[in-house]
Amino acid sequence: MQLPTPSICRHVPPRYPQLGDCDFYHSQILPTGEVIGQWDLRPSPDTYLGHVDFNGRNVLEIGPASGFLSFHMEQAGATVSCLEPSMSHLWDTVPFPGVDADAVRVEFANHIERIRNSFWYCHALHRSQAKLFEADPCNIPSEMGDHDVGVLACVLLHTRSPFSLLESLSRRVTQTMVVVDNYNAALGPEPVCRFMPNPSxxxxxxxxxxxxxxxxxxxxxxxxxxxxxxxxxxxxxxQNAQVPMFTVVASRRQRFDQHPAASA
Incomplete structure (x- = not known):
């Protein structure tokens, strides 16, 4: 089997953006008391994350966005590392015909930069010790080390090759994977996925x-x-709506010669 070419990993030092430089993916209570953000996970973050016990565990989260889950897991006792693709790659955008792809990527990059600003704004607000790294999520380098828990929260739907991303993260996770995504009951009980891009x-x-x-x-x-x-x-x-979602918590089966893992 041909192994993928090792990717470059870069630790991103903290920065301190102004509020006006941020777009909030996750809802956040600002120092003024105002709540701002697209997804409000505040009522039930433990439900969202499958009621995993994070206390004392090392977590690798892919695609933290504004970092709400990162800081929640940290406050629950985890040591958290977050990984994003570099700004030169970003996430996979759909190549619609007749669309200026370069212009789309520039606009998309500006939006992502503002979301990353919101991560650092909240990082400072929560006095977080979570670390952020940039690398290819589908080829996570070994220098990231091993982690007890891997988290993919509504990330797979945004990537061209979802299994590659799952496989990449699984190589860096020793105990438990947490995967959250949108739920469509019409897909039924079988292991299927639906291709979403539509030119219209x-x-x-x-x-x-x-x-x-x-x-x-x-x-x-x-x-x-x-x-x-x-x-x-x-x-x-x-959307001004409650969006149905599912969470999968999956753990490696422990062999008889291994010490029991922390509870999922």
Whole structure:
């Protein structure tokens, strides 16, 4: 088997942006008392993350956005490392025909830069010790080290190659994977995914919908054979709706010669 070319990993030092330089993906209470953000996960972050016990565990989170979950896991006792692609790559945008792809990527990059500013704004607000790294999420370098828990919270739908991302993260996770995504009951109980891009709907950042069983089966193939699925709904301010979601928590089966892992 040909191994992927090692990717470059860069530790991103903290920065201190102004509020006006930020776009908030996750809702945040500002020092003024104002609540701002697209996704309000504040009522039930533990439900969103599958009620995993993070105390004393090392977590690798891919795509933290504004960092709400990063800081929640940290406050629950975790040591958190976050990984984003470099600004030169970003996430995969859908190449619609007849669209100026370069112009789309410039606009997308500006938006992502403002979301990353919101991560650092909240990082300072929470006095967080979470670290942020830049590397190829589909080829996470070994220098990132091993982590107890890997988290992919509504990230897979934004990537062209979701299994590659799952496989990459699984190489760096020793115990438990947490995967959250949108739930479409019409996909049924089988391990299937639905290709989302449609030329009539110019949504540049969404590729897939997954059935929960797709995630369960993929993680089982990667060695995480003990899985549970939970369902919940989260408030999206842009849609003014409660969006149905699912969470898969999958753990590696422990051999008899291994010490028991921390509870999932």
């Amino acid at each position: 709907i110019r949504q540049f950042d969404t590729w897939w919908q997954f059935s929960p069983q797709f995630i369960v089966s993929a993680l089982e193939l990667l060695g995480f054979s003990e899985a549970r699925v939970s369902y919940h709904a989260q408030k999206c301010e842009h």
